[in-house]
Amino acid sequence: MVPALLVLVCRQQYTRAPIPLTREREREIQKEEEKTLEPDEEGDGNDHGESVLTLTWTMKVNELKGNNNQINGLGFLGPLGYVTPILLPVATLVSGDLLFQESAISCSVSYVSSIILLTKRVVQIRPQINLPFPNGADVDNDEYDGDEGENEKKRQSPESVASATATATLPFLFYCNNGALEIYAVVVVGILLVSTGTECRAVGKVGAVTTGSVFEYGAVSCRAHSFSVTDFGAVGDGKTLNTRAFQQAVDHLSRYSQQGGALLYVPPGRWLTGTFNLTSHFTLFLHKDAVLLASQDINDWPLAKPLPSYGHGREAPGGRYMSFIFGTNLTDVIITGMNGTIDGQGEIWWTKFHEGKLRYTRPHLIEIMHSNNIQISHLTLLNSPFWTLHPVYSSDVIIQRITILAPVKSPNTDGIDPDSCTNTRIEDCFIVSGDDCVAxxxxWDEYGIAYGMPTRHLAIRRLTCISPTSAMIALGSEMSGGIEDVRAEDITAINTESGVRIKTAMGRGAYVRDVYVKGMKMHTMKWAFWMDGNYGSHPDKHYNPNARPMVSGINYRDVVAENVTMAAQFNGIPGDPFTGICISNATIAMSPKSKEAPWTCSHVQGITSGVTPRPCSILPEKTVACQFPTAKLPIDMVKFKKCVYKVRHT
Incomplete structure (x- = not known):
């Protein structure tokens, strides 16, 4: 895999009189810049006062004769040489107004370009489609109390005018199955906050981080104390191993857990480190130009015991390597920043896995277990050795505005895996993965049945996924503690194998029930709907082959899909059918090479309403709107506070 990524970022701060941006002026700016901004008018539950960006673009997957090679692209590139560089600049204008201490506005500009190398292929134009991209409106400084009416008043009041910034992340994956070239180029569309009608003057050097700079950020908890990792001898040169410095820093900050908590600041630089543990009442804060680099020396990764609900390592009978950033038995832990980067440098692990040279299961990038009140937000997570973000045996978890990127052929690089967790909120995330984007x-089997800890009360909103060989959201296959009350809303899959998939088998036991999906958009899919009752991976020979999983109450509504090979494959279990399936208001446009029978169904029961193409006869038509709960989950009532960190170090 040959990534090509060129990033140019510049930022400048201005002071001005606080004049709210009117709708008329917003339209003038749009006309001047010849851009299109579509505000959120769909009632999508977005309580953060942010603008939802819809970018119209064209994409065509061209399957060449004689193989399954695919290329996704924009427009018509025509025949190219063996390797031709293409520069794809993207600039997106988003207007907003951020009131900073009642008299200041922060304006930022970020332009990102990617050089994409292509083999000799032809990419054809398809009719335009509208694809929503997750925005990164940085409005978490507003307290969020779960009351949309109150939040709207806050957004309109001059005392707390929220910013309307938006960040769109647009990936293009180019790959061919001859192994000669795999490239993904990620275009992170920048932000331009425009303010007119007032005089502005620069108050700081562009891109500089100077002593006395103040960062505001949204968090569940603010901290009374703060330190920089450089206080403990860390060196951000990308070469010096800083494991000792990071762990000493965390250990020192743990002393303040009963004194208002503490924040560890990671300044600009490339900080190489081995694994380290977190502590309670603690915030790890990454500057936008900070990169945490995971050590590629396996000796820097200690071993950990298997999870009790899995019995042994997921890939080997023994234990597992400790996750890069790890915490257990904690409360009130935050990992956030200004979209800083955590890079697992996982290629060495993927290679050893493919070569069969690992005796233990690969490590996760971030794992928090037996903990509560967790926030992970505003970060870019790259190249995890195994699953990327793994909260397990935990409660009250918020994962927000996370970008996760891994090569689409990297093994088992799941994006976010909530595992035996209660009250979890996943919002505004963008994931490119070699496995399920959310799992x-x-x-697992007899170990999960014995542990008996379900995942429940899970909300997934405004997720965008690219995973050509896996699902946007998978329920299972390790579901032996049970899964219930899962709500997925306003989710988008592009060039992904399936939408929301259920994976289980005899021996799993437990249940998957009360699953609600609303507002699912898909483009270039193998399956729109997929349920599999014969996903037969087991930990050992001691599982109970008669342990039947119960699947019931699965609801899909308001679904639009384009360029789909097969509408649905529903395979329940003989003698143990999947029941209570409901699909309403679903339009699936099949690809030219789709199968004659777009639906395959066995051992399932349910109803459909307004579904095209016509479903299986065992899912009869009935005029109904499938359920989606209106009551909010407890995790939706959590408030974000406006926190401030003052930099004491350059």
Whole structure:
């Protein structure tokens, strides 16, 4: 895999009189810049006062004769040489107004370009489609109390005018199955906050981080104390191993857990480190130009015991390597920043896995277990050795505005895996993965049944996924503790194998029930709907082959899909059918090479309403709107506070 990524970022701060941006002026700016901004008018539950960006673009997957090679692209590139560089600049204008201490506005500009190398292929134009991209409106400084009416008043009041910034992340994956070239180029569309009608003057050097700079950020908890990792001798040169410095820093900050908590600041630089543990009442804060680099020396990764609900390592009978950033038995832990980067440098692990040279299961990038009140937000997570983000046996978890990137052929690089967790909120995340973008789990066969800890009360909103060989959201296959009350809303899959998939088998036991999906958009899919009752991976020979999983109450509504090979494959279990399936208001446009029978169904029961193409006869038509709960989950009532960190170090 040959990534090509060129990033140019510049930022400048201005002071001005606080004049709210009017709708008329917003339209003038749009016309001047010849851009299109579509505000959120769909009632999508977005309580953060942010603008939802819809970018119209064209994409065509061209399957060449004689193989399954695919290329995704924009427009018509025509025949190219063996290797031709293409520069794809993207600039997106988003207007907003951020009131900073009642008299200041922060304006930022970020332009990102990617050089994409292509082999000799032809990419054809398809009719335009509208694809929503997750925005990164940085409005978490507003307290969020779960009351949309109150939040709207806050957004309109001059005392707390929220910013309307948006960050769109647009990936293009180019790959061919002859192994000669795999490239992904990620275009992170920048932000331009425009303010007119007032005089502005620069108050700081562009891109500089100077002593006295103040960062505001949204968090569940603010901290009374703060330190920089450089206080403990860390060196951000990308070469010096800083494991000792990071762990000493965390250990020192743990002394303040009963004194208002503490924040560890990671300044600009490339900080190489081995694994380290977190502590309670603690915030790890990454500057936008900070990169945490995971050591590629396996000796820097200690071993950990297997999870009790899995019995042994997921890939080997023994234990597992400790996750890069790890915490257990904690409360009130935050990992956040200004979209800083955590890079697992996982290629060495993927290679050893493919070569069969690992005796233990690969490590996760971030794992928090037996903990509560967790926030992970505003970060870019790259190249995890195994699953990327793994909260397990935990409660009250918020994962927000996370970008996760891994090569689409990297093994088992799941994006976010909530595992035996209660009250979890996943919002505004963008994931490119070699496996499921979100995988909901709760233990494996007899070990998960014995541990008996379900995943429940899970909300997934405004997720965008690219995973050509896996699912946007998978329920299972390790679901032996049970999965219930899962709500997925306003989710988008592009060039992904399936939408929301259920994976289970005899021997799993437990249940998957009360699953609600609303507002699912898909483009270039193998399956729109997929349920599999014969996903037969087991930890050992001691599982109970008669342990039947119960699948019921699965609801899909308001679904649009384009360029789909097969509408649905529903395979329940003989003598143990999947029941209570409901699909309403679903339009699936089949690809030219789709199968004659777009639906395959066995051992399932349910109803459909307004579904095209016509479903299986065992899912009869009935005029109904499938359920989606209106009551909010407890995790939706959590407030974000406006926190401030003052930099004491350059």
């Amino acid at each position: 909901v789990k709760s233990g």
